[in-house]
Amino acid sequence: MNQELDERARVRAVLDRQAGAFEALVRDYQKLCWHIVFRMARNPDDARDLCQETFLRVHRQLRQFRFECPLKSWIGRIAYSIALRHLERQRATPVTHFDEGEGELEALADASFDLETESGDEQTALRLREGVDALPAIPRTLVTLYHLEELSISEIATITGMSEGTIKSHLFRARLSLRDWLHRRGVSAP
Amino acid sequence: MKNPERSAALARALAAQTEDLPKDFAKQVASLAEAEDKSSPWSWNDVGLLGAFVAMIGVCVAGWFTFGASESGTAEWFDPVIGTVTTQPWLVIGVVGIAIVQLMTFRRRATT
Numbered sequence: 001m002n003q004e005l006d007e008r009a010r011v012r013a014v015l016d017r018q019a020g021a022f023e024a025l026v027r028d029y030q031k032l033c034w035h036i037v038f039r040m041a042r043n044p045d046d047a048r049d050l051c052q053e054t055f056l057r058v059h060r061q062l063r064q065f066r067f068e069c070p071l072k073s074w075i076g077r078i079a080y081s082i083a084l085r086h087l088e089r090q091r092a093t094p095v096t097h098f099d100e101g102e103g104e105l106e107a108l109a110d111a112s113f114d115l116e117t118e119s120g121d122e123q124t125a126l127r128l129r130e131g132v133d134a135l136p137a138i139p140r141t142l143v144t145l146y147h148l149e150e151l152s153i154s155e156i157a158t159i160t161g162m163s164e165g166t167i168k169s170h171l172f173r174a175r176l177s178l179r180d181w182l183h184r185r186g187v188s189a190p
Numbered sequence: 191m192k193n194p195e196r197s198a199a200l201a202r203a204l205a206a207q208t209e210d211l212p213k214d215f216a217k218q219v220a221s222l223a224e225a226e227d228k229s230s231p232w233s234w235n236d237v238g239l240l241g242a243f244v245a246m247i248g249v250c251v252a253g254w255f256t257f258g259a260s261e262s263g264t265a266e267w268f269d270p271v272i273g274t275v276t277t278q279p280w281l282v283i284g285v286v287g288i289a290i291v292q293l294m295t296f297r298r299r300a301t302t
Contacts, residue, residue: 017227022219022220023219023220026215026216026219026220030215038209044209051211052219056219056226125199126203128199129203129206132200132204143200143204146194147196147200147201147204148200148201150196165191168191168193172194175194
């Protein structure tokens with residue numbers, strides 16, 4: 001409730017054109033925007049342009065924000081849709097779901113792999129980062145939102161428009177892919 | 191399906207990314223947004239579309255008065271329309287307004 005009141009005050013400040021209000025809003029959410037857009041677009045220059053486009057659209061459409069979800073999710077959704085449009089323009093249509101049985105995937109990912117143990121040293125952490133970079137755009141973005149931004153599954157669902165089950169499938173599958181990635185590069189599971 | 195476990199190791203690996211936004215990104219975007227505010231809300235594209243819409247209506251009306259009215263012999267069905275236009279200007283303004291809003295909405299959907 002307090003959060004919503006804060007957000008209302010902050011949106012009001014931007015709409016009233018108070019000095020520095022929009023700049024402060026951008027500063028608070030630019031990290032989230034960058035994490036979404038950069039993981040999708042990969043190219044840093046493109047990602048910077050897309051982040052700028054995102055916040056200009058936020059500024060234009062802020063009057064239409066109805067507080068039906070947190071401001072963070074609303075901004076994230078704009079960033080995600082702009083990045084997705086960018087990917088589609090590049091004809092790199094992303095995969096949005098997996099066909100495999102979800103339960104099976106969950107069991108595999110949980111039973112056989114401990115990322116914390118695996119990535120103890122610097123070299124393995126670097127491999128892990130490369131592994132994340134090698135994931136397709138959508139899972140890469142979901143992994144970032146879940147593990148780095150620490151958003152809840154429902155927040156990610158609001159941002160991406162995917163169902164919670166689909167997001168979990170992507171996350172389990174991404175974890176499996178990372179395990180394979182590390183194993184192929186000689187890092188053995190404990 | 192239960193939630194996947196969060197991984198601090200993955201978070202650390204992701205956080206170590208060197209690329210980032212410029213330091214003054216927020217300031218840059220804020221000045222761009224301010225400049226956008228100061229510029230006219232009507233772009234040349236909007237003006238062109240509105241002009242085309244008005245011209246299209248004008249051509250239809252002119253066409254009717256040039257060809258349609260004389261060919262139909264009598265324009266008795268048209269008279270009530272003209273009567274409404276002259277006696278109910280707000281109705282006409284309303285209908286035209288709705289048409290313009292629809293056109294602009296369509297354009298916005300097409301461009302976003």
